[in-house]
Amino acid sequence: MNAKRQQSATKIPRVTVSKGVRLTEAELEHVRKLLPQYPECASEAELLRQATLIGVYVLAAQARGQPAYGGYRPDELVALLKYRMLPAIDFLFEHDAFPALYHLRVATNAGAETPTPQAEGSTGTQIVAEAADELSDLGTDFMDEH
Amino acid sequence: MAATHRSILDYLNEAESFGLSSRVTIRGEECVALGLDNGNDAVKITLLNDAGKAVSVRIPTAHRLAKTFQGGQGEVTFQLADEAPFWIGEAAIRNEGRALRVGSTAARIADARHAGFLAATLVEALIATGFAPGAYQLAIGFAIPNSEIVKENADSDKLVVSSETKNALRKHVQGREWPITRTDERGRLTNWILTVRHLIPQAQSVGTFVSWAKAPNGVTITDYDALTILDIGGGDLQQTDISLKPYRMSSDRRGEGTIDIARGLRELLPKAKFNDVTAQYALVSRQALISGKMQKIDKEVQSVINTYGQDLVGKMLEIFQETRRFLVITGGGVILLHDTITDLLNAAGLETERDYVVVDHGLASVLNSVGALFAVLFMAAKK
Numbered sequence: 001m002n003a004k005r006q007q008s009a010t011k012i013p014r015v016t017v018s019k020g021v022r023l024t025e026a027e028l029e030h031v032r033k034l035l036p037q038y039p040e041c042a043s044e045a046e047l048l049r050q051a052t053l054i055g056v057y058v059l060a061a062q063a064r065g066q067p068a069y070g071g072y073r074p075d076e077l078v079a080l081l082k083y084r085m086l087p088a089i090d091f092l093f094e095h096d097a098f099p100a101l102y103h104l105r106v107a108t109n110a111g112a113e114t115p116t117p118q119a120e121g122s123t124g125t126q127i128v129a130e131a132a133d134e135l136s137d138l139g140t141d142f143m144d145e146h
Numbered sequence: 147m148a149a150t151h152r153s154i155l156d157y158l159n160e161a162e163s164f165g166l167s168s169r170v171t172i173r174g175e176e177c178v179a180l181g182l183d184n185g186n187d188a189v190k191i192t193l194l195n196d197a198g199k200a201v202s203v204r205i206p207t208a209h210r211l212a213k214t215f216q217g218g219q220g221e222v223t224f225q226l227a228d229e230a231p232f233w234i235g236e237a238a239i240r241n242e243g244r245a246l247r248v249g250s251t252a253a254r255i256a257d258a259r260h261a262g263f264l265a266a267t268l269v270e271a272l273i274a275t276g277f278a279p280g281a282y283q284l285a286i287g288f289a290i291p292n293s294e295i296v297k298e299n300a301d302s303d304k305l306v307v308s309s310e311t312k313n314a315l316r317k318h319v320q321g322r323e324w325p326i327t328r329t330d331e332r333g334r335l336t337n338w339i340l341t342v343r344h345l346i347p348q349a350q351s352v353g354t355f356v357s358w359a360k361a362p363n364g365v366t367i368t369d370y371d372a373l374t375i376l377d378i379g380g381g382d383l384q385q386t387d388i389s390l391k392p393y394r395m396s397s398d399r400r401g402e403g404t405i406d407i408a409r410g411l412r413e414l415l416p417k418a419k420f421n422d423v424t425a426q427y428a429l430v431s432r433q434a435l436i437s438g439k440m441q442k443i444d445k446e447v448q449s450v451i452n453t454y455g456q457d458l459v460g461k462m463l464e465i466f467q468e469t470r471r472f473l474v475i476t477g478g479g480v481i482l483l484h485d486t487i488t489d490l491l492n493a494a495g496l497e498t499e500r501d502y503v504v505v506d507h508g509l510a511s512v513l514n515s516v517g518a519l520f521a522v523l524f525m526a527a528k529k
Contacts, residue, residue: 064334127363127524128527129528131364131528132364132525132527132528134390135521137393137395138352138388139348139349141306143312143315143346
């Protein structure tokens with residue numbers, strides 16, 4: 001038996017229990033329209049299970065009570081969320097509705113990689129050398145720094 | 147170049163990008179430049195975002211130690227180092243917060259609550275501008291009351307920050323490092339470390355002058371020789387006369403600002419149990435929590451403007467009638483008194499653009515902080 005087959009043989013079988021959820025006909029209609037686009041889901045129930053898990057991961061990411069993250073390890077939750085959430089974030093970007101904090105991080109990182117805008121003039125406006133000349137006449141100046 | 151012939155205020159009115167960034171380098175160190183107007187009724191902070199547009203926040207000077215809610219969403223809560231968690235601004239007002247100390251800069255920043263308040267407002271401004279949680283070195287243009295800029299000595303025309311203010315800023319703000327935690331309504335924590343690396347104090351009305359007289363690249367674009375800035379603030383009505391050839395400035399406190407109207411509202415609505423800061427806030431928001439209900443108070447606000455506002459209006463009318471200078475009228479009071487002010491100006495035979503400009507409602511309360519920001523950018527370019 002090769003290593004791969006041995007690993008497969010020792011994997012713990014997935015045991016599931018049935019939990020009922022109620023959906024409207026309109027919601028189920030979306031499920032039916034999605035099903036052909038997700039061939040890995042053999043049935044509506046399987047698609048709904050995937051949807052439920054994604055929802056659980058999102059809820060877990062928000063959960064700060066005890067146990068934190070609904071008991072998921074943070075690195076595990078990152079791995080579970082990452083590829084499932086990226087299409088949603090891309091979608092929000094495409095529709096100009098991306099989450100503010102995501103935008104902030106991108107902007108900040110971009111800023112860190114580029115030289116100071118004023119030094120390079122990359123932002124378009126060059127401040128003239130005499131810009132601050134009259135400010136000191138009006139009492140504006142750096143506080144002495146030690 | 148056409149761009150140099152338009153003022154910073156023109157850019158603000160059109161919500162245009164300045165083509166500049168708040169990320170500056172001063173003496174080889176990367177800093178975030180911002181303007182901060184430490185007003186009696188609200189702190190106003192302005193930065194430029196990565197698109198080069200000005201982003202301003204206005205946060206009422208209310209403070210309260212945080213309580214723990216037993217259910218539902220919480221309030222945005224701050225904690226400075228290991229001190230007790232607290233709320234600021236509207237969150238504090240919603241929860242019967244207290245006004246911070248009013249008065250001179252030295253009196254106000256010596257208040258033990260002030261450092262936390264200032265650090266928290268800076269965090270809010272950074273978030274609004276698009277900065278991620280982290281450690282930042284700040285270069286702050288710090289607007290102070292005009293009266294705290296004084297002659298260096300009796301024989302000199304040089305203007306400097308008064309010793310009392312300078313010492314207080316040195317002790318409580320300059321060089322401070324504030325580790326602060328922000329917890330949002332859903333309980334998510336972010337950590338910030340803010341260091342005040344450079345401090346540039348400035349007479350508050352100079353912020354308005356810079357915004358009106360200068361282009362974003364620092365070129366002075368006005369051909370006027372003399373102007374008066376009338377700043378209708380929360381605490382004071384300030385008249386600042388500036389001559390441009392050569393540069394000279396004098397300022398005079400002409401009376402109380404909108405606080406007089408706010409106190410009138412407090413007398414009119416005793417059930418609202420206003421303090422100074424909540425009354426000022428109610429004047430602008432035109433609503434108040436009375437007997438357990440958030441109620442509209444437009445009629446009451448109009449009534450106190452018509453009665454208690456007359457003293458303020460009368461003082462402005464004197465200036466309108468006497469002045470031979472160009473008038474720039476600004477400050478948070480413009481929001482309340484815009485129509486009355488323009489009626490008076492017209493009655494005094496003054497013509498808009500030729501004789502005066504009333505700063506747009508939305509910008510009037512934050513313009514000094516915009517000018518304070520540009521002072522930092524201009525000074526940074528010089529360094």
